[in-house]
Amino acid sequence: MxxxxxxxxxxxxxxxxxxxxxxxxxxxxxxxxxxxxxxxxxxxxxxxxxxxxxxxxxxxxxxxxxxxxxxxxxxxxxxxxxxxxxxxxxxxxxxxxxxxxxxxxxxxxxxxxxxxxxxxxxxxxxxxxxxxxxxxxxPLWKLLVDMEPEKLVSTIDFRYISDVVTKEEAVAMLKAMETGKEEREEQMKRVGYPAYTTQAGWLGYSNEHVKTLCSQYLANGFTAFKVKVGQNLEDDRRRCTMVRKIIGWDNKLMVDANQVWDIEQAIEWMKQLAEFKPLWIEEPTSPDDILGHATISKALKPLGIGVATGEMCCNRVMFKQFLQARAMQYCQIDSCRIGGVNEVLSVYFMAKKLGVPVCPHAGGVGLCEMVQHLQIFDYICLTGTTEGRMIEYTNQQHEHFENPIKVIHAHYIAPKMPGYSTVMxxxxxxxxxxxxxxxxxxxxxxxxxxxxxxxxxxxxxxx
Ligand SMILES: C[C@H](O)[C@@H](O)[C@@H](O)[C@H](O)C(=O)O
Ligand SMILES: [Mg+2]
Incomplete structure (x- = not known):
């Protein structure tokens, strides 16, 4: 007990x-x-x-x-x-x-x-x-929230990461956030966790379709939009101009290149997109190139553009080095790229220690269903803030799940049903x-x- x-x-x-x-x-x-x-x-x-x-x-x-x-x-x-x-x-x-x-x-x-x-x-x-x-x-988030800090931390294998965060530090982080947990839990049930949409920005969508979807998501309360880039600079500029026209300049725009560039190419390309004021460039280059991401981060910092990555970051050791090298300004954990909840939790602790916000990746089957639990746990028990943080939203395959996500006014409402929302x-x-x-x-x-x-x-x- x-x-x-x-x-x-x-x-x-x-x-x-x-x-x-x-x-x-x-x-x-x-x-x-x-x-x-x-x-x-x-x-x-x-x-x-x-x-x-x-x-x-x-x-x-x-x-x-x-x-x-x-x-x-x-x-x-x-x-x-x-x-x-x-x-x-x-x-x-x-x-x-x-x-x-x-x-x-x-x-x-x-x-x-x-x-x-x-x-x-x-x-x-x-x-x-x-x-x-x-x-x-x-529900899984509540299982995590109700666990004693020692029990929760006992699920994590700290081998290879104890040079950055130890078991004892992780327990102390959770204990330090105990005050206010109940209010935060209430907020997650009532208001939910902020989301951004990628659904309006898939690369293969026609301009007309992108326009329609941007307007729809805007009307539904979304204030942050991610657009795919990287195939053709002129097309990217046209699309970003079009999206900015619809969403305005008070809302957030993020761009995602899905690994297509070399380092210098990434920097040069992003200089050409800087006028659209993207919050981040996601996966500018090989997901394994930690030092390359650090170089890009340094070059884009004066332009106010951060680097986001993680959906193909293969384990906690790589995340550790990305965080240590200041190579990611947004840490995009993925619920099934690394070894499930236990390993994802270890990344949350390292990100907290090194002061990097986590914005989970959710472009895939069941990812929205899963990552909401993890990010809600982060808010209630670990960081206590949604500042600089959002959960990705895509409108894919929710109808095939028994307990699909509930997103209201661009916020993920904390799930009520038992489990990890993974039953198809x-x-x-x-x-x-x-x-x-x-x-x-x-x-x-x-x-x-x-x-x-x-x-x-x-x-x-x-x-
Ligand atoms: C092939 C996939 O849809 C990716 O494009 C998607 O996961 C994406 O990178 C994302 O950030 O959601
Ligand atoms: Mg991506």
């Missing part, structure tokens, strides 16, 4: 783990498109953990189509480490379990803690947190399972996409 919160010994064994390859044909409408990913099909590797009781855990990681089958295979390779375990034992020493999952002495060779195997870790770990929140009958509707799963689902079969028949079962490629077997 920790303080007032009882962690009941559930004695629940994990009976089995199912994994599904789910894909949506978003490329047909250019949804989600950017300078690098021009024809993405928003997809996810969807994990369901079944226990010997009634309670389940659902989790996912996001991909953009091809290769989702590889993440599914990686989940299968990790599953023997999960199946047969006692849920309560996992939650009693979650950091230890997390390390076990990421440190299998053979599997770690295909990471470690990066790429496909880490995406798979994220899907499993997210499902475990959903299970835990369900067992406690609380069974009908959606059946219809969009790739390549056997009914919707995919229809699309293959119409010739909209090639049927991979008729080509010589690896596909996930039918269930």
């Amino acid at each position: 920790f303080g007032n919160t009882m962690y009941r010994d559930t004695g629940l064994k994990i009976r089995t783990l199912h994994v599904r390859d789910i894909r949506f044909p978003t490329s047909l409408g250019s949804h989600g498109s950017d300078a690098m990913h021009v024809d993405c099909n928003y997809s996810c590797t969807y994990v369901i953990i079944y226990t010997e009781g009634d309670v389940e855990g659902h989790g996912l990681t996001f991909t953009i189509g091809h290769g989702n089958e590889i993440v599914v295979a990686a989940v299968k390779s990790l599953s023997p480490l999960v199946v047969g375990q006692d849920a309560d034992q996992i939650f009693n020493d979650f950091a230890c379990f997390w390390r076990k999952l990421t440190s299998d002495s053979q599997l770690r060779w295909i990471g470690p803690e990066k790429g496909v195997i880490h995406l798979a870790t994220a899907a499993i770990i997210n499902a475990l947190w959903d299970l835990w929140a369900n067992l406690q009958q609380k 509707k069974p009908d959606s799963v059946e219809a969009y399972e790739y390549p056997h689902g009914s919707k995919w079969q229809e699309m293959f028949a119409k010739g909209l996409f090639p049927d991979p079962t008729k080509q010589n490629v690896f596909v996930c077997p039918a269930k």
Whole structure:
């Protein structure tokens, strides 16, 4: 028992783990498109953990189509480490379990803690947190908020980051913010957490469509808009002029290049876009180039432009160095790129220590559903402010979730239902399972996409 919160010994064994390859044909409408990913099909590797009781855990990681089958295979390779375990034992020493999952002495060779195997870790770990929140009958954010600081911090593996933040410091950070927690919680339930929209700025949308969407989001109360750039400078200038005309100069504009530039090119390109007063340039170059981002940050600082990155930052060690090197002014954690909630929490603590605001990435399936929980926790328990912080909003696939986000007047309202908001509707799963689902079969028949079962490629077997 920790303080007032009882962690009941559930004695629940994990009976089995199912994994599904789910894909949506978003490329047909250019949804989600950017300078690098021009024809993405928003997809996810969807994990369901079944226990010997009634309670389940659902989790996912996001991909953009091809290769989702590889993440599914990686989940299968990790599953023997999960199946047969006692849920309560996992939650009693979650950091230890997390390390076990990421440190299998053979599997770690295909990471470690990066790429496909880490995406798979994220899907499993997210499902475990959903299970835990369900067992406690609380939405995930509330599970985090109600935990004693020591318990919460005990879920994090501090290996490789204790030179920046220690367990003791993390506990002290949480304790220092205890006053005012209840008011902040009330505010999240009533007013919610500020959001910005990317939905009006996908690169493949026509100018007319962008205009219409900007006006719509403006009318719905949005005050911050992200636009994709990086393919053609003249087009970027035209689009930014058009967007600024609609949203005005009091609202915020952010731009996102999705990794297309070299360092000098990024600086020069952004000088040409500086007149549009973007708050940040997101992913200007390779997501692995920490010193390159630091150079860009330094060059753009006098222009008032920050650098944002994180959606492809592969683990806490990279985040640590980005933060240490002053290479990111906005830290964009992603709920399923790194190893799920445990590792994301470690990044929140480092960002707090080094004074960098977190603005989560949410352009993907289920990402909005998940990151709202994390950012609401950050507000209530860790930073106590929304200053310089926003959660990304995209209008994608919410209809396929049992408990979709609720965004009112450009604010995410704290979810009420137990869990991590990761349960997908069974009908959606059946219809969009790739390549056997009914919707995919229809699309293959119409010739909209090639049927991979008729080509010589690896596909996930039918269930
Ligand atoms: C391919 C994807 O839609 C990305 O463009 C998207 O995640 C984006 O970078 C974002 O910031 O939301
Ligand atoms: Mg982005």
